[in-house]
Amino acid sequence: MSPRKPREIDPEAGAEAEPEAGADAEPDGGPRISPDVGLCSACTFVRRVESRRGSVFYRCERSAEDPRYPKYPPLPVLTCPGFVVMDPAPRP
Ligand code: SF4
Numbered sequence: 001m002s003p004r005k006p007r008e009i010d011p012e013a014g015a016e017a018e019p020e021a022g023a024d025a026e027p028d029g030g031p032r033i034s035p036d037v038g039l040c041s042a043c044t045f046v047r048r049v050e051s052r053r054g055s056v057f058y059r060c061e062r063s064a065e066d067p068r069y070p071k072y073p074p075l076p077v078l079t080c081p082g083f084v085v086m087d088p089a090p091r092p
Contacts, residue, residue, distance in 0.1 A: 034076075035076065036075065037058055038075060038076030038077040039077045040060065040075070043082075043084060043085070045083075045084065046060060046086075058073070058075065059072060060082075068082075069082055
């Protein structure tokens with residue numbers, strides 16, 4: 001069995017889109033780690049960005065201040081020293 005190839009992402013896609021922070025939280029408020037995205041889907045430093053054509057990208061906010069983190073990391077991210085689980089959504 002060969003290793004999974006990281007998914008290609010378009011670094012231009014996020015320039016005009018609005019992020020949807022917390023969009024990947026489970027309905028019960030817990031974080032969801034998507035097998036397609038990996039740790040980023042549940043990280044407090046991720047910003048989910050959707051292009052006008054409906055493509056979804058995951059931008060690492062740590063990249064703005066730390067060059068060790070790529071702006072758009074190859075997915076799925078399976079290990080990351082900067083991962084911090086995002087706070088769950090407030091419960092009603
Ligand atoms: S710190 Fe790591 S896990 Fe968090 S968004 Fe950046 S690359 Fe993904």
